[in-house]
Amino acid sequence: MKVEALERASVSADEEFGEDPGPDPRPEPRGDARPQELLGGLRAAGELGLRRGEFARAVQLGLVRAGPRAPSGAARFARAELERVRAREGFPQALREQVETVAGADAGAGVLGIGPSRFTRLARCGHLIPVGYRVNRYRAVVWIYLTAELREFAAKEPGMLTGAAPPEDRELVLAGADLRPRRWRGRHVGLLLRRTADPWERAAVLASVLPGPEVRLAVPDPAERIVLAALAPPPPYGHPQAPAAAAVGDRLLLAEPPDEVHWYRTSLDFALTGARGQSNSTGERGPT
Known part of the structure; x- marks a missing residue:
């Protein structure tokens, strides 16, 4: 149990990747150990060449690992971790492709080359798993999907993109199910x-x-x-x-x-x- 959890201020995910909270005020370790340089989310995103949303998605997916938190509770990222990410093959394009997303049925259907109604059915029946969401001005949920996963689904399940729905999906549709x-x-x-x-x-x-x-x-x-x-x-x-x-x-x-x-x-x-x-x-x- 971390006792300091009782003293931690509530920090939203948006705040974590917003303003840089400044240099780490913690004392340097004793002996020969070097203190690890910790950067705020905004600066870390800049050093990786990612937009704020792309960086947040990379952290969410575990592609970039957060370090010890700041006293305020905001996320920090060790420079060594950023160097590890930069050293990966294909950086930065490969990383950008991993975090690329599309929002809504129209955009998702465009990636798969199908109609929006079929895309919605595939998603409601649990074949396509959202990675996030937003709420639009009409208070409707807009689901967000990883582009790479949609392309992978199209390659693995081409039969799901054409023809009639399988019996299990038809039952879910008749029941009004939404597994998203x-x-x-x-x-x-x-x-x-x-x-x-x-x-x-x-x-x-x-x-x-x-x-x-x-x-x-x-x-x-x-x-x-x-x-x-x-x-x-x-x-x-x-x-x-x-x-x-x-x-x-x-x-x-x-x-x-x-x-x-x-x-x-x-x-x-x-x-x-x-x-x-x-x-x-x-x-x-x-x-x-």
């Missing part, structure tokens, strides 16, 4: 879990997608709930700030179907068992 929010949440949680090995942070990720009543049932100790709230990940990059649009986005962040809620609740119970065995809410080592 659920598939996006699964991807979002998976990416967040890959970015940390800390057991309490992993529990916080799982708790963040559960409705409040489920979290209170799973975590009856108020002190533990405070810790999980402090460690909760910020909303994803692109999450709207305006209250009306943010309310739409907030609903996307929470599991809804009962079986999905049950899966995350079971996963949270398992994560908490491990976290409590390592430490308690005061940061002390638990019993062995």
Whole structure:
């Protein structure tokens, strides 16, 4: 458990990759060890030749790994990590291609060479997994897809781009199903879990997608709930700030179907068992 989590200010994903918080004020290590140079998100993006949104997507996908956070909670990036990314084959074009996205059915359909209605059906039936979203001025969700993944799907599943829908898809369409929010949440949680090995942070990720009543049932100790709230990940990059649009986005962040809620609740119970065995809410080592 990180005790300092209780003192961490809430930082949105947009703030993480916005203003550079300045030089790292932490003291240099003793001995011969060199302090690692840490850069704010805006400067790190510039050094990689990426736009702000491209850099945020690269961090989300684990292509660029964040370093220790600033005291404010904003993300920092070690120069050594930026050098590692620059040393990869095909940089910078290969990196830009990995983070390239399209928004909405019309743009996605253009990549696949199909009509928007077929694209929407493929996405609603779970064949195409969004990597993000935005909420437009009409408070409608616009799903965002990785261009490279769409092209990969077209190469692997050419039969899905023509002809009649398979029976399973027809059943989902008749039932009015839309798997896009659920598939996006699964991807979002998976990416967040890959970015940390800390057991309490992993529990916080799982708790963040559960409705409040489920979290209170799973975590009856108020002190533990405070810790999980402090460690909760910020909303994803692109999450709207305006209250009306943010309310739409907030609903996307929470599991809804009962079986999905049950899966995350079971996963949270398992994560908490491990976290409590390592430490308690005061940061002390638990019993062995």
